Amino acid sequence: MSFELKYTPNICPYCGCGCGLNIVTLNGKIKGVEGWKRHPVNEGKLCPKGNFSYQFVQSKDRLKHPLIKKNGKFIEISWDKAVDIIVSKLNEYRKENPNSIAFLASARCTNEENYILQKFARVAIGTNNIDHCARLCHAPSVAGLAQTFGSGAMTNSILDIEEAESIFIIGSNTAEQHPIIWRRVLKAKNKGAKLIVADPRKTPTASLADIHLPIKPGSNIALINAMMNVIIEEGLEDTDFIKKRTKGFEKLKEVIEKYKPEKVEKIVGVPAKKIREAAITYAKADRATILYAMGITQHTTGTHNVISTANLAMLTGNIGKKGTGVNPLRGQNNVQGACDMGALPQFYPGYQKVTDKNATEKMQKIWKCDDLSSEPGLTVVEMMDAAIDGKVKCMYIMGENPVLSDPDIKHVKKALKNLEFLIVQDIFLTETAEFADIVLPTTAWGEKNGTYTSTERRVQCIRKAADGPGEAKDDWRIICEIAKRMNVNGFEFNSTKEIFNEIRKVTPQYAGMNFKRLQKPGGLQWPCPDESHPGTPILHTEKFATPDGLGKFIPVEHEEPAELPDDRYPFILTTGRILFHYHTGTMTRRSETLDNEVSTGFVEINDKDASKLGIKDGEIVKVMTRRGEIKIPAKVTSKVREGVLFIPFHFVECAANMLTSTNYDPISKIPEFKVSAANIEKLED
Ligand SMILES: Nc1nc2c(c(=O)[nH]1)N[C@H]1C(S)=C(S)[C@@H](COP(=O)(O)OP(=O)(O)OC[C@H]3O[C@@H](n4cnc5c(=O)[nH]c(N)nc54)[C@H](O)[C@@H]3O)O[C@H]1N2
Ligand SMILES: Nc1nc2c(c(=O)[nH]1)N[C@H]1C(S)=C(S)[C@@H](COP(=O)(O)OP(=O)(O)OC[C@H]3O[C@@H](n4cnc5c(=O)[nH]c(N)nc54)[C@H](O)[C@@H]3O)O[C@H]1N2
Ligand code: SF4
Ligand SMILES: [Mo]
Numbered sequence: 001m002s003f004e005l006k007y008t009p010n011i012c013p014y015c016g017c018g019c020g021l022n023i024v025t026l027n028g029k030i031k032g033v034e035g036w037k038r039h040p041v042n043e044g045k046l047c048p049k050g051n052f053s054y055q056f057v058q059s060k061d062r063l064k065h066p067l068i069k070k071n072g073k074f075i076e077i078s079w080d081k082a083v084d085i086i087v088s089k090l091n092e093y094r095k096e097n098p099n100s101i102a103f104l105a106s107a108r109c110t111n112e113e114n115y116i117l118q119k120f121a122r123v124a125i126g127t128n129n130i131d132h133c134a135r136l137c138h139a140p141s142v143a144g145l146a147q148t149f150g151s152g153a154m155t156n157s158i159l160d161i162e163e164a165e166s167i168f169i170i171g172s173n174t175a176e177q178h179p180i181i182w183r184r185v186l187k188a189k190n191k192g193a194k195l196i197v198a199d200p201r202k203t204p205t206a207s208l209a210d211i212h213l214p215i216k217p218g219s220n221i222a223l224i225n226a227m228m229n230v231i232i233e234e235g236l237e238d239t240d241f242i243k244k245r246t247k248g249f250e251k252l253k254e255v256i257e258k259y260k261p262e263k264v265e266k267i268v269g270v271p272a273k274k275i276r277e278a279a280i281t282y283a284k285a286d287r288a289t290i291l292y293a294m295g296i297t298q299h300t301t302g303t304h305n306v307i308s309t310a311n312l313a314m315l316t317g318n319i320g321k322k323g324t325g326v327n328p329l330r331g332q333n334n335v336q337g338a339c340d341m342g343a344l345p346q347f348y349p350g351y352q353k354v355t356d357k358n359a360t361e362k363m364q365k366i367w368k369c370d371d372l373s374s375e376p377g378l379t380v381v382e383m384m385d386a387a388i389d390g391k392v393k394c395m396y397i398m399g400e401n402p403v404l405s406d407p408d409i410k411h412v413k414k415a416l417k418n419l420e421f422l423i424v425q426d427i428f429l430t431e432t433a434e435f436a437d438i439v440l441p442t443t444a445w446g447e448k449n450g451t452y453t454s455t456e457r458r459v460q461c462i463r464k465a466a467d468g469p470g471e472a473k474d475d476w477r478i479i480c481e482i483a484k485r486m487n488v489n490g491f492e493f494n495s496t497k498e499i500f501n502e503i504r505k506v507t508p509q510y511a512g513m514n515f516k517r518l519q520k521p522g523g524l525q526w527p528c529p530d531e532s533h534p535g536t537p538i539l540h541t542e543k544f545a546t547p548d549g550l551g552k553f554i555p556v557e558h559e560e561p562a563e564l565p566d567d568r569y570p571f572i573l574t575t576g577r578i579l580f581h582y583h584t585g586t587m588t589r590r591s592e593t594l595d596n597e598v599s600t601g602f603v604e605i606n607d608k609d610a611s612k613l614g615i616k617d618g619e620i621v622k623v624m625t626r627r628g629e630i631k632i633p634a635k636v637t638s639k640v641r642e643g644v645l646f647i648p649f650h651f652v653e654c655a656a657n658m659l660t661s662t663n664y665d666p667i668s669k670i671p672e673f674k675v676s677a678a679n680i681e682k683l684e685d
Contacts, residue, residue, distance in 0.1 A: 002027065003026075003027070004025075004026070004027050004028070005024070005025070005026055006024070006025045006026075006465070007022040007023070007024055007034070008022060008023045008025065008463050008464070008465035009022055009036060009461075009463060009521075010022065010023050010033075010445075010446070010462050010463055010465070011333070011452050011454070011460045011461075011462050012046070012049070012050040012053055012333065013053055013108070013333050013444075013445035013446075013462075013587075014049040014050060014053060014333060014582055014587075015049070015177065015178060015331060015332065015333065015582075016178070016329065016330035016331055016332055016333060016335060016336065016454050016455035017041060017042070017158065017178055017179070017180040017181055017454060017455065018041055018333070018452065018454025018455065018456070018458050018460060019035070019036075019039065019041055019042035019045075019046060019047075019050055019180050020035070020036030020039025020041060020042060020460075020521060020522075021033045021034060021035055021036050021039075021042075021046060021050060021053070022034045022035075022036055023054065023446050023465040023466075024054075025465050025466055028466055028467070029466060030054050030057055030058060030446055030465060030466045031054070032054050033046070033050070033051065033053055033054050035050075036521065038521050039521050039522060040159065040521060040522040041158055041159075041180060041454070041456075041458070041522065042180045042183075045180060045183060046180075047179035047180060047579070048579065048580055048593075048594060048597070049579075049580070049582060049588065049594065052591050052593045052594055053445075053591075054446070055590070055591035055592060055593065055594075056444070056586075056587040056588070056590045056591050057444050057445065057446045057447070057466075059428070059590040059591075061428055061429070061590060062427055062428065062441070062444070062468075062469045062470075062472070063426065063427060063428060063429060063439065063440075063441030063442075063469075063470075063472065064441055064469045064470025064471060064472060065077075065441060065470055065471050066078070066079055066081075066082035066438065066439065066440050066441060066471070067429075067436075067438070067439040068081075068082065068085070068437065068438050068439075069436065069437050069438075074429075074439065079471060079473070082438055082440065083481055083482055083485055084485075085438060086423055086438060086482055087482060087485045087486050089394060089421050090124075090125065090394070090482070090486065091486065093393055093394045093420075093421070094125050094126065098125050098126035098127040098373070099127050099129060099375075099377070099378075099391070099392075100391065100392060100393045100394060101121075101125050101127055101129065101392070101393070101394045101395070101396070102127070102129035102130075102377075102378060102383045102386070102387075102392045102394075102395050102396075103117060103118075103120075103121045103127075103129060103130040103131075103395070103396045103397075103398070104130075104131065104132055104380070104383075104395070104396070104397040104398065104400045104402065105117045105118060105130055105131070105132040105338055105341075105343035105398055105399075105400075106132055106133075106338065106343075106398050106399025106400055106475075107132055107133050107134065107137075107331070107332035107333070107334050107335035107337075107338045107399075108332060108333065108334065108399045108445075109334065109338070109398065109399050109475050110334060110337070110448070110449075110450030110451055110452060110462065110475075110476075110496065111334065111337040111338075111340070111341050111450060111451045111452065111453060111459070111500070111503060112450045112451065112476050112496040112499040112500060112503070113398070113450065113474075113475040113476045113479075114132075114334070114337065114338045114341040114342075114343045115341040115342070115349065115499060115502070115503050116475075116476045116479050116480060116491070116493075116499060117130065117343065117396075117398055117475075117479055118130050118341060118342045118343045118348075118349070119367065119490065119491075120479050120482070120483055120488075120491070121377075122348075122363075122367075122372055122373070123367050123369050123372070123483075123488060123490055124482075124483050124486055124488040124491075126371060126372075126373055127373060127377055128345045128346070128354050128373055128375060128376055128377030129345060129377035129378045129383065129392070130342075130343055130344070130345060130377060131343070131344060131345050131377070131378070131379050131380045131383065132335075132338050132343045132344075132380070132400065133332065133335065133380070133400055133405065134335050134338060134339050134343075134344070135379050135380040135381070135668075135669060135670060136298075136380060136405065136406070136670060136671060136673070137294070137297065137298075137330075137331050137332075137335060137670070138152075138297055138328050138330055138331070138335065138339075139297070139302070139379075139665075139668035139669060139670045140296075140297040140302030140303040140305065140306045140665060140667070140668040140670055141153075141297060141306050141328035142339060142344075142351075142668070143303045143306070143667050143668040144302075144303045144304070144305075144306030144307045144310065144668075145306060145310060145326065145328070146351075147307065147552065147554060148307055148310035148311070148314070148551060148552050148553075148554060149310060149319075149326070149539070149540060149544050149545060149546065149551055150544050150545030150546035150547070151539060151540075151544075151545040152328075152339075152351075153328070153336065153457050153539070154325070154326075154327045154328055154329070154330065154455055154456050154457065155319060155320075155324075155325035155326050155327060155538065155539045155540060156289065156322070156323075156324065156325035156327055156456075156537070156538050156539075157456045157525070157537040157538065158180070158181050158184055158455075158456050159184065159537075160322045160323055160537065160538070161181065161184040161185060161188055161289055161291070161323070161327075162184050162187045162188045162191070162323070163188070163287055163322040163323030164188050164193050164285070164287050164288060164289040164323035164324070165192070165193050165194070165285035165286050165287050165288065165323065166193060166194045166195075166196070166281055166282050166284075166285030166287075166288040166289075167185055167188060167189075167193055167194070167195050167196070167288070167289050167291065168196045168198075168278075168282050168288065168289070168290045168291070168312075169185070169195070169196070169197045169198070169199075169205060169209075169290075169291045169292070170197075170198040170199075170220065170223075170224075170290065170291075170292045170295060170296055170309065171198065171199065171220065171292050171293055171294060171295015171296040171297075171305075171674075172199075172205070172291055172292055172293035172294070172295060172296075172329055173199065173201075173203040173204070173205045173293075173576065173577070174205045174291060174293075174329065175203065175204040175205040175208070175579075176203065176204055176205070176577065176578060176579040177293065177329070177331075177577055177579075178293075178329050178455075179579070181291070181329060181455075182205070185291075186208075188323075189208070193285075194210045194211070194281050194285070195208060195209045195210050195211075196209060196210065196211045196212075196213070196278045196281055196282060197209035197211070197212050197213070198212075198213040198215050198220070198223060198278075198295075199212070199213075199214065199215070199295060200214055200215055200216065200217050200295075200574065200640065200641045200644050200646075201214070201604070201639055201640045201641070201644070201646055202214065202638075202639040202640075203639070204579075210281070211274065211277055211278050211281060213268075213270045213274060213275070213278055214269070214270065214641050215268050215269055215270055216267070216268060216269035216572070216641070216643075216644075217295075217561070217572050217574045217644060217674055217675050218299055218301070218560065218561035218572075218674070218675045219267050219268045219269065219558065220295070220296055220299070220301075220305045220308065221301060221304055221305060221308050221556055221557065221558045221559070222259065222264045222267040222268050222558040223264075223268045223270070223275065224308040224309065224311070224312050225255070225256055225258075225259035225264070225308065225556075225557075225558065226259045226260070226261045226263075226264050226265075226268065226272075226275050226279070227275060227278060227279035227282065227312060228252075228256045228259070228279075228311065228312055228315055229256050229257070229259045229260055229261065229279075230261060230275065230276050230279035230280065230283075231279050231280075231282075231283045231315060231316065232253060232256060232315075234279075234280060234283070236279075236280065236283035236284060236316065237283075237315050237316065238315070238316050238317030238318075240317070241314070241316075241317030241319075242314070242315070242317075245314075245317075245319075245320075245543070245544070245550060245551055246314050246550055246551040246552070246553055247548075247550045247551075247552055247553070248552050248553035248554065248555075249315075249553050251553065251555050252311060252315075252553040252554075252555045254555070255555035255556075255557065256555070259558075260272075261273075261275040261276055261279075264558070267558060269641070282312075282316070283316050287318065287321065287322065287323035287324050288313075288316060288318045288323075288324060289318065289323055289324050289325050289327060290309050290312065290313055290318075290325070290326050290327060291327045291329055292306075292309055292326075292327070292328060292329070293328070293329045293331070294331075294576060294673070294674065295674060296309065296328075297328075297668075297670060298670060298671070298672060298673040298674040299561060299665065299670075299672050299674055299675065300559070300561060300562045300663055300664060300665050300666075300672045301556075301559050301561075301665065302665040302667075302668055302670045303665055303667040303668045304556040304557075304559070304667075306328070307554050307556050308556055309326050310326050310551070310554075311553055311554070311555070311556075313325065313326045314551045314553060315553075319540050319551065320538065320539075320540045320541040320542070321538070321541070322538065325538070325539075328455075329455055330454070330455035333452050333454070334452040334453060334454075336453040336454060336455060336457060337451070337452055337453030337459070339351075340453055340507060340509065340510070340526070341503070341507070345376050345377030345378060345379055346376040346377070348360075348363050348506070349503065349506045349507040350506065350507035350508050350509055350510070354372070354373070354374055354375070354376055354377075355374055355376065357374070360372050360374055362506075363506065366502075366505055366506055367490055368489060368490060369490070378392070379669040380402070380406065380669075381406070381407070381662055381664055381669060381671055382669065383395070383415075384402070384406060384411065384412055384415040384662075385415070385662075387415035387416065387418050387419050388411075388414055388415050388418055390418065392419070393419060393420045393421065394419060394420060394421040394422070394423075395416075395419055395421075395422050395423070396423045396425070397422070397423070397424045397425065397426075397432060397436075398425045398426075398475055398479075399425065399426060399427075399442075399475070400432070401426075401430045401431060401432045401583070401584040401586060402416075402432055403416065403430070403431040403432045403434075403435070404430075404431050404432075404583075404584035404585075404649070404652060404655055404657060405583060405584050405649070405657065406657065406671075407657055407660040407661055407662045407671040407672075407673060408627045408657065408658075408660060408661060408662050409628070409655055409657045409658050410627060410628055410658070411627075411662060412657075413435070416432070416435040417435065419435075421437050422435055422436045422437050422438075423436060423437065423438050423439075423440065424436040424438075424439050424440070425439075425440040425442055425475060425478060426439070426440075426441075426442065426586075427441070427442055427443075427444045427472070427586075428586050428590070430584070430586055431584070431652060440473075440478055441468075441469075441470065441471060441472040441473070442468075442472055442473060442474065442475050442478065443468035443472045443473065443474050443475075444468065444472075445462060446464075446465050446466060447464055447465070447466055447467060447468040447472070448462070448464050448468075448474045448475075448496075449461070449462065449463055449464050449495070449496045450462055450476075450496040451496070451500060451518065451523075453526070456525060456537075457509075457525045457526045457527075457536070458522065458523055458524070458525045459510065459513055459518060459523045459524055459525070459526060460518065460522065460523035461515070461518050461519065461523065476493070476496070476499065479491070480492075480493055497515045500513075500514070500515060501514070508527070508529065509526035509527040509528065509529075510526055510528065511528065511529050511530060512524075512528040512529050512530040512531045512532070512533040512535075513526075513528050514531070517531070525537055561672060561675035562661065562663035562672055562675070563626075563661060563663065563672075563675060563676055563677040564677060565643065565677050566677060568679065569624075569625060569626070569676075569677035569678050569679050570643070570677075570679060571609075571643055571644065571645050571677070571678045571679060571680060572643060572644050572645070572675055572676070572677065572678070573623070573625060573644075573645045573646075573647065573659060573660075573675075573676045573677070573678035574644060574645070574646050574674045574675060575646070575647050575648070575649050575656040575657075575659075575660060575673050575674065576646065576648060576649070576674075577648055577649070577650070578598060578648045578650070580594045580595075580597040580598050581594065581598060581648065581650040581651075582650070583649070583650065584649075584650065584652070585650045585651060585652070588650070589650070600633065600651055600653060600654065601632055601633070601647060601648055601650065601651035601653070601654040601655075601656070602632060602633045602634070602635040602647070602648070602654075603621065603623055603632050603633070603634055603635065603645050603646070603647050603680065604635045604637055604639070604640040604645065604646040604647075605634055605635070605636055605637070605640065605645055605680060606636075606637070606638065606640050606641060606642045606643070606644070607636050607637060607638050608642055609642055609643065609680075610634065610636040613680065613681070613682065614682060615634050615636065615680070615682055616634070616636065617634065617635065617636040618633055618634065618635075619633070619634050619682070620632065620633055620634075620683055621633075621634045621680055621681060621682060621683065622680070622681045622682075622683055623645065623647070623659060623678055623679070623680050624659070624678065624679050624680075624681075625659040625660075625661070625676045625677060625678045625679075626661070626676075626677070627658065627659055627660070627661060627676075628658040628659060629658070629659075630654045630655060630656075630658050630659065631654065631683070632647065632654035633654075634680075645678055645680060647659070649673075659676055659678060660672075660673050660676055661676050
């Protein structure tokens, strides 16, 4: 009997840390994974999701054949027929109005797949209606850091967190959501670094903080402005850095004057003394770094929150050297890449604006077309609104599950029902796929080649270790096939390497990369402008990426969240994640080991609040907001602030997004997942 054991080097398919692992196959079947010991990011270590990542791939629920809905039921059809129908529908809507079609790309998919989908939307259809979950995630980072620093990505690298003397984590539960980055935080702590954590909950991250600031959700700007007030009062600002490398300081100073900690402690919900202590600890360190995530971005003030973090770092000169920086921890395995590839309604690949004539001319030349649209397309939430208004009639969703991940599920379902034609391309029959007219089965991680770009701008290869199930095809192959059948040129690719070579041509940050260079463990970090360039671990070392090279202070003021507690909805509901599950659970809930750890959702409520309402730990309660209500087990704990409730959004049976609102940040259009006015009640007997 033959016996072939193989290790295929890969990158973890879950979060943005970009950990290396080997997929272990026996006779061509995936059997397990093993941490990649010489990988620079994780050095062989994996968190539970990485460790059990091989399980979802083998789930018996994997989609194996294209499906079409007939009389409300899905039946199998051939690829040939499925593509025929899709081509005729897309042609029909395109002729009527290209903007009646909208696309969702995927941060789960590779750079090559996202590149091809946005090219398809722009070249084959003629619309910029393409967006993806970055809108629900780090759109404010892209918008906010572009204004202040000229580039919307993590300024430093995971490894150099170890060099920091002080680490300020705001709105990130790093220990659970970016465990391998957390490992570096712990290493820095062991070397003596001080850890400050601002989070309304005493998360596993906050539990190890030297200073925990359990702030009220939505008070980030007031907190950071107050910290800057203290820093200026104490004379701890870096005058040299401010003078040489920035502009706008005087205006910032004027605004900050109003934010004495004693004045804003009520807004922030933390004693002034603690705010002072945090400010001084951050500012006195020689090298201080800021790590942030959804607690900063998912607010109606998301972009301003991000700008605040940039102001704080520039004020203290903590930019451009090891152990410093402003570091948005990107969420998904390839969300940085999906943004870099232009799966965004206002940008071509490499953040070149669709409204910029020169950029459009350049793209038309390379893509050999002459009618690219210069009108920015719709964002995720706007697409759903447009579907309800009948302006968007057809959607193509590749690797997203908006029915569970977008705010206000009732609203999303109404939008999807109102579409005339919906195509969903996924590895499972998701809650969103249930609404589709046609479902296309794709290969998953482990079954395909390509590249992912991790949170630290690190571009790395993933490699096929086994065949996909049934008739599943690679995402990019499906789209190229549709384009070819529509007689559109420019999709004649035979491999991901060929696609990457085109990506290099159009994306300046990737110009110096090629598949050969990317084979080395850890790949390359962008910007990498030419083939002799070693890649860039730290941004803005000499100057910022702004047109004049200066960092820009932009003063921002505290603003209340869109919904505030009132008599009817006296609590603030905030939502998020847990260690063992990932997003809408399509993958982790099909992974036996992970699902055994936590098998359903819960609402965290402070023990004092619970005792006032007579709610016991484990009891099923009702949580409601203006959008709807859910029944869910209560988790009574002292770890969440009084007046605040927390629900993870992974679980369909008690879905957090039944409750969240579509209020969004006017600049980046991110919805306010982190604040809704809510009530909680015991069930009637
Ligand atoms: N296990 C696991 N890991 C993941 C994911 C997953 O689903 N599961 N998803 C990945 C993705 S896509 C992302 S974007 C990241 C997200 O990673 P994180 O942002 O770390 O995760 P969240 O739980 O959404 O939110 C973080 C914290 O924000 C706090 N918070 C709420 N409101 C506020 C506020 O106003 N201010 C402050 N300072 N804090 C607030 C919450 O209490 C919560 O602890 O995780 C990635 N990693
Ligand atoms: N209430 C609340 N809601 C939130 C958030 C929150 O904090 N609170 N966070 C938001 C954030 S930050 C994010 S990033 C979004 C995430 O929102 P989504 O991206 O919609 O969530 P996922 O569950 O990751 O969906 C990914 C889909 O891709 C499929 N998939 C996996 N691999 C492949 C592949 O190779 N090809 C294809 N075609 N499909 C594949 C999976 O089966 C799944 O259906 O959720 C947002 N929603
Ligand atoms: S930290 Fe993120 S990338 Fe690393 S093993 Fe865990 S889920 Fe995978
Ligand atoms: Mo995310």
